[in-house]
Amino acid sequence: MRIGVAGVGRIGTMHAANLTAMSQVDEVLLYDPVPGRAELAVTEPGVRAVGDLDELLKESDGVLVATPTDTHPTLVRACLAAGTPVLCEKPIAADLTAMRELVDEIERSTVPVLVGFQRRFDPAMVELRRRITSGELGAVYHVRATGFDAQPPDFAYLPTSGGIFRDLLIHDLDAVPWLVDQPVVEVYASGSVQVDEAFARADDVDNAVVLLRFAGGAHAVLSAGRHDPLGYDHRIEVLAARDSVAIGLDARTPLGAEGHNQNAYPGFPDRFRHAYRNEMVVFTEVLAGRAENPSPARDSLVSLRLAEACEKSRRTGRPVRGDL
């Protein structure tokens, strides 16, 4: 199997390395419009740089899109036109209107399109979802999600980031409703600037709390922020009628008070390394027709809609319906 990677930047380089290590992948093809960037990333046998997108599409059994967000719709459409299955990094489009049009086109085609929300590929989260949806855990009472970056992003990125809900919390706004497997009926969000005034200048916040109410009555509290002095902290905890489960609470969780700050996770690539590796495995399994798509394009509309509801709620100070 030959897999193409469009975009050899931060995340594309990581995905290419994971693909190269897989025995089921015979060749990894790299394309990037910046001269020399793809060639520079060819460090092992089984990896080859190609000169343009047409060549990448022609020679690949599946293409991974890891380019800047504003290019995603064009590249996904090129894959659909070529009949080439695609795994596109999140988000597949920058705003709801563009995403709706793209999702409709994807669903009119028969070409598989997976979205790179890596939590959906995390073996621990996949198992937790199985336990919830099979009824093994009983009714879900309450979910707590924690997502704190170790360091804030480059401040120059903030004005184009879309804000904390679309940029950072979007991952848990996708993962938590996917885990609970129920519609969100109401959203309340609050945020504040405590890390740096650069967030206020970008009309954004650097710490936020989100309350989701699900159709079945369960609540989820999502806490997130741009600075954790001890490291990168991502956890999801579910309290249900028959069990209580925590994911991400281990010896590398950055919790100083409990002595867990040795070798704490420095960032998301390390914390989600199993998820990113499995994401590539699942992509090849979907290509081979042996697995269902666990991250379909239409679900991206749910998380983006929720992120927009959060932004509206934090600005108005009022709860917002989840199905807007």
Ligand SMILES: NC(=O)c1ccc[n+]([C@@H]2O[C@H](COP(=O)([O-])OP(=O)(O)OC[C@H]3O[C@@H](n4cnc5c(N)ncnc54)[C@H](O)[C@@H]3O)[C@@H](O)[C@H]2O)c1
């Ligand atoms: N799932 C995750 O955890 C996660 C993490 C980080 C980034 N992302 C997403 O991945 C995407 C890329 O982010 P990044 O941080 O790697 O960006 P980046 O800027 O480091 O890399 C993007 C690369 O794409 C190349 N590129 C630009 N236009 C292209 C085109 N038309 N065809 C092929 N290559 C092109 C650029 O030259 C650059 O090398 C973004 O959409 C981002 O939201 C997802």
